[in-house]
Amino acid sequence: MRLPDLEAWAIFAKVAERGSFARAAEEIQLSKPTVSKAISRLEHALGVALLNRNSRQMSLTETGRALLGHASRILAEAEAAETQARGGTLVPSGPIRVAAPMTFGVRHLSPLLPDFLQQYPQIDMAIDYSDALVDLVAGGYDVALRIAALADSALRARRLCGVRLVLVAAPDYVARLGHPDDPRALDGHKSFVYTNTSAPGMIRLHHVPDGREFVLSQASRLRSDNAEAFLPALEAGLGFGLFPEFMVWDGLKSGRFVRLLPQWEAAPVALYLVTPASALRPVRVNTFIDYLVRAFDHPPWGREDPAPATGTP
Structure with missing residues (x-):
């Protein structure tokens, strides 16, 4: 044989x-x-x-x-x-290849890397920052971070934390609108349209007190496949947009941005850690996964409501 x-x-x-x-x-x-x-x-x-x-x-x-x-x-x-x-003493070593969304990765993954690399000096990292949905197996990735309402797939996914989506604008823009409390007041207004979705410019909202739903149709003042590109124009008061909380929480806290329609919410998404289907992974990859799980157990943008929302309560 x-x-x-x-x-x-x-x-x-x-x-x-x-x-x-x-x-x-x-x-x-x-x-x-x-x-x-x-x-x-x-x-x-x-x-x-x-x-x-x-x-x-x-x-x-x-x-x-x-x-x-x-x-x-x-x-x-x-x-x-x-x-x-070897008595279970194998030191994590070797390369880890990671895919992460552009803005989230630069803002919230990159700051974690120095501590991780200092703890594990024999691990090397290769990170691709892109909002494109990569093929983990074909691309040779060990781990991907994805922010989504994740669909079923052959990949293994672990939810790290929730991510709220919030409607925000600059204070003077909200003042010009008259502090609306109904999404119909925004319907058709020119705003910032994120194009990396299945239905760009369509925002499904539900009314928290009674569950009513409304699909807000955005007219485009500025379109982009990267929402961070909107922030200068957002701060200049040129429109409103739907943003993940991790992108605007510091602006909400400082008062540069305010929330719109406090009683209306978009369906939340979550930060997921995604890996190829096999349950067996190299020690270095499991070490990195455990590190991310601890790091995002209490993310900074989810620790408190950073600023009061605007509108009628």
């Missing part, structure tokens, strides 16, 4: 994890030709291609995606066995 080529399976998992032969080879300290030969050896034994590759990019085939979970478990079990053999 021929034993499985466990080394090739582990190398395949590492290549998929890192998203390239070169990055995998560097991490596991093998030459790129050795890594490539291991994948070819495995594909030949299976009689099917696991990776699509050319001189510029690499991606998993349908079979590769189906088998990746098995390969990842083989690699993770081997790492766990070595950790146990």
Whole structure:
């Protein structure tokens, strides 16, 4: 009986994890030709291609995606066995690749990194800041942060904290509107439209006291796929918009912004930590996940209502 080529399976998992032969080879300290030969050896034994590759990019085939979970478990079990053999003292080390939303990542993830990297000097980080919805497996990401009402998927998701969406404007803009208490007063007003949604310019609100719903239709004064681009114009009093609380909580606290329609709310979303489907992960990735769970247990924007809302109570 021929034993499985466990080394090739582990190398395949590492290549998929890192998203390239070169990055995998560097991490596991093998030459790129050795890594490539291991994948070819495995594909030949299976009689099917696991990776699509050319001189510029690499991606998993349908079979590769189906088998990746098995390969990842083989690699993770081997790492766990070595950790146990060393008395459970394996120091977290190696690279972690992360995807995070642009504004949230720069404002709230980046400040956490110095402390984490100082605690774990053998871990290296590669972070892609983008509002695009990346493919974790094809992109070789270990972890992604997503702010959404998360749909069902094959990925594993862990809710870190809630994120309220609030309608805000500058005080002088609200004064010109006359401190409205009904969303119909805003309907059709030119404002800031975030385009990275399924229905740009449509804001579904519900009335907290009695549950009534209203779909607010925004006319566009300024459109963008990054809401941070609106902040200078928002502060200048040129419109209103719906923003995640983490983006405007400091402005609300200082009085630069005020809330609109205090009795009307948009459905909240949440900050999720998303990983590929396998429950088995390298020690360094679990270490980072645990760090983020602790860090966002009490996020700064959720500790208090930063400023009174405007409008009729």
